Amino acid sequence: MKAQPDLKLLSTFMAVVSCGSMAEAAAALGYVPSAVSQHIAVLERDMGIELLVRRPGSRLILTAAGRSLAQATETLFEATARFQDAANGISNCEIAELRVGAYPSAMSHLFPGILSALKPRGRGARIRLIIVETQEGLPRVKSGGLDLLIAYRYLPEDPPTTSGEWTITSLGHEPLVLVTGPRPGRRPLELAECLEMEWTSGHAHSPDRRLLHRWAGELGISPDVTLETEDLHSMLAMIRAGLAVGLIPATLISGENDRPGVERVVLPPEVAPLHREVLAVSRPGIRPPIINELVTLLVEALKSVQS
Numbered sequence: 001m002k003a004q005p006d007l008k009l010l011s012t013f014m015a016v017v018s019c020g021s022m023a024e025a026a027a028a029l030g031y032v033p034s035a036v037s038q039h040i041a042v043l044e045r046d047m048g049i050e051l052l053v054r055r056p057g058s059r060l061i062l063t064a065a066g067r068s069l070a071q072a073t074e075t076l077f078e079a080t081a082r083f084q085d086a087a088n089g090i091s092n093c094e095i096a097e098l099r100v101g102a103y104p105s106a107m108s109h110l111f112p113g114i115l116s117a118l119k120p121r122g123r124g125a126r127i128r129l130i131i132v133e134t135q136e137g138l139p140r141v142k143s144g145g146l147d148l149l150i151a152y153r154y155l156p157e158d159p160p161t162t163s164g165e166w167t168i169t170s171l172g173h174e175p176l177v178l179v180t181g182p183r184p185g186r187r188p189l190e191l192a193e194c195l196e197m198e199w200t201s202g203h204a205h206s207p208d209r210r211l212l213h214r215w216a217g218e219l220g221i222s223p224d225v226t227l228e229t230e231d232l233h234s235m236l237a238m239i240r241a242g243l244a245v246g247l248i249p250a251t252l253i254s255g256e257n258d259r260p261g262v263e264r265v266v267l268p269p270e271v272a273p274l275h276r277e278v279l280a281v282s283r284p285g286i287r288p289p290i291i292n293e294l295v296t297l298l299v300e301a302l303k304s305v306q307s
Helices: 007-019 022-029 033-047 064-091 104-109 111-121 134-143 207-219 232-240 289-306
Strands: 097-102 126-131 148-153 167-180 198-201 224-228 246-249 274-282
Touching: 007 022, 007 033, 007 064, 022 033, 097 104, 097 134, 097 289, 104 111, 104 126, 104 232, 111 126, 111 289, 134 148, 134 274, 148 289, 167 289, 198 207, 198 232, 198 246, 207 224, 207 246, 207 274, 232 246, 274 289
Parallel strands: 097 126, 097 148, 198 224
Antiparallel strands: 148 274, 167 246, 167 274
């Protein structure tokens, strides 16, 4: 027996099973009856067993082997159809699962609303979310471990930069807000009053720390960073406790009117506002529609933060 019967022969066999005669199967397939008879004969020879009992003047009868083959062929054809549907979906950029990496504050402050907006639409793709910082996520995009990375860039020269390794889409600019702890009943602090305070920021060579130093250098000031952490939530906790002043992404304090905890420092009118750029990073090529939809929703979410 051949390792795998010819699919064309199996298709003819199933037509005979469905129609009950060689002649009707030939008419249904557009063959001459002798071609159908030859297909069945070749299939039986390949299988090494009789599949049909041929009795002149009566309908064909399936042998036990024929019945088993008909059931197996039906299963095979159903699986083939499902495979074809899946292959067509893949070629049309439909996917079963999308692996999305994002930095912690995006995960906690942007994605809940976005996923809530996506859920009622009944999209087929399952979205698997992974918390990962930009520097750790970029190699995973390149290797295929992530399909999409939501990243940030504090300075234009910071990665990710344009290359053939990925596609970069700018989602917008997230404001960075200089804040202090709450001062109930007192006016907000001005920048000059914060220079004698302790500041919190990232470690010496982290992107936010380098942005702070560049900004301070342009203003001719020297903030005293004594509380170093890469965790923005820890940074915010220090500020809320009145221990420091620092630059915080606006998404983390966008709801502060409902839950007071920090106050914005009043900057001189000539001081340009700071921001970090939020990016969507994916591999080069055609992106599945669900990625484009996520990108659109993230752009809208960032616009609401800026407004």
